[in-house]
Amino acid sequence: MPAESTPESESTPEPGAAGGSGTGVPSRRATGRRRKPQSKRRKGLLITAWSAAGVLVLGGTGLGYMYFDLNDNIKSVDINQALGADRPLNVDNGSQDILVLGSDTRSGSNKKLGGGADDGSARSDTAMIVHVYEGHKKASVVSIPRDTLVPRPGCTDGEGVTHDAASLAMFNSAYSTGGAACAVKTVESMTGIRMDHYVEVDFSGFQKLIDDLGGVEVTTGKDITDKESHLDLKAGTHRLTGEQSLGLVRTRHGVGDGSDLGRIQLQQAFIKALVEQVKDVGVLTSPKKLYDLADTATRTVTTDSDLASVKDLASFAGGLKGISSSKMNMVTMPVQYDPADGNRVLLQKDKAESVWDALKNDRPIPKSATKGTASGDAKGVVTS
Incomplete structure (x- = not known):
């Protein structure tokens, strides 16, 4: 099959640009056991979520190793086997690069949450590169707009099926075409950076996790109304339920210019609020609540095979939990609106290379x- 040469798009087109019709324009992995901490807040499992828009991982200490039965909850993909040797150099300087995707299947509970046809197709509406600096005290998060037109390399998915390259395709078509392996290969081809880890967050699981945590408090500077994401918030401070949180990180209509870029800004603000809140949540007053959180978190994520156990996931998360929201620099990959199609954006190559x-x-x-x-x-x- 010859390589595709025209831009790919979703089955349902996004709204048009401003001035047109519609509303929108658009390493080194920590290993080994950790000593049992003395403070009450640190005992057991600490849930750290950088959501659908950030990383959601399960961190742990001594009590975490009681939950080996949670291992079966974790789904994983062997990225190394799927991609082979055709990858950027693995630079071991103490930093880590993690590709985080927020996904849904457009079927079952996710269809109810996000709308759309019950066609069983898998889509990734949120993508972030999380760079954890040496020392693991700060991080940069680069959001990748799903509507960016990029060269998509040929790739082999987790089932061993080979997919042809496309000279120009929407970024999120990599995941819908070839799954996690194709998404990772597309990011590595675009950036020249090897992804040390892969974490995928399921939207329906994300909603349940927020509810298990008791909601997330945010302050909105403006009213937000979006019928498609079922969100209706007046300006002010709110404790969002899981359903409202999911609506916030998915909304695009009625905020900013109505594009995916505006949605990314909402996601980044929500992630900072979530990270700041989670580190202070006292989840350990109830062993049942602790287990429910761990159960939900492990069912919500798909990881690369190096993180496919509670022990490895906890060790990995333990190396991230010292990063507060104030130490997270969140940016959007440098893009410009496509003059030929306001629903799409193009990479600003020189600026992206600086990133x-x-x-x-x-x-x-x-x-x-x-x-x-x-x-x-x-x-x-x-605003917070």
Whole structure:
């Protein structure tokens, strides 16, 4: 089959650009056992979520190893076997790069949550590269707009099926075409950075996890109303349920310019609020609540095979829990609206290279790399 040469799109087109019709324009893995901490807040399992928009992983200490029966909950993909040797150099400088996807299947409970046809298709509406700097005290998070037109390399999925390359395709078509392996290969081809880990968060599980945590408090600077994501919030402070949280990280209509870029800004603000809240949640007053959180978290994630056990996932998360929201620099991959199609965006290559070079060299992302790029105009809609 010859390589595709035209841009791919979802079965249902996104709204048009401003000025047109519609509303939108768009390593090193920690290992080994950790000593049992003395403080009450640190005993047992600590849930750290950088959601559908960030990383959701399960961290643990001594009590975590009581839950070996949770191992069967964790789904995994052998990325190394699927991609083989055709990958960027694995630079072991103490930093880590993790590809995080938020996904749904458009069937069952996810159909009810997100709408759309019950066709069983798998889609990834949220993608982030999380770069954890040496020392694991700070991180940069680069959101990748799903509507970015990129070259998609040929890839082999987890079932061993080979998919042809496409010279220009929507970024999220990589996942719907070839699953996790194709998504990772597309990111590595685009950035030149090897992904040390892969974490996929299921949207329906994300909703349940937020409910298990007792909700998340956010403050909105403006009213948000989006019938498609079932969200209706007045300006002010709210404790969001799981359903409302999912609606917030998926909404795009009625905020900013109505594009996916505006949705990314909402996701980033929500993730910071979630990370800040989770580190102070006292989940250990009830052993049942602790187990329910662990059960939900392990059922919610799909990981690469190196994180496919509670022990490995807990060890990995233990290396991340010291990163507070104030130490997370969140940016959007530098893009510009496609003049030929306002529903799509194009990579600003020179600025993007500045981002990738910074991450490769474990340096902060320069502000100049994202200055003057398309933003979505939704900053400040969620203020905390």
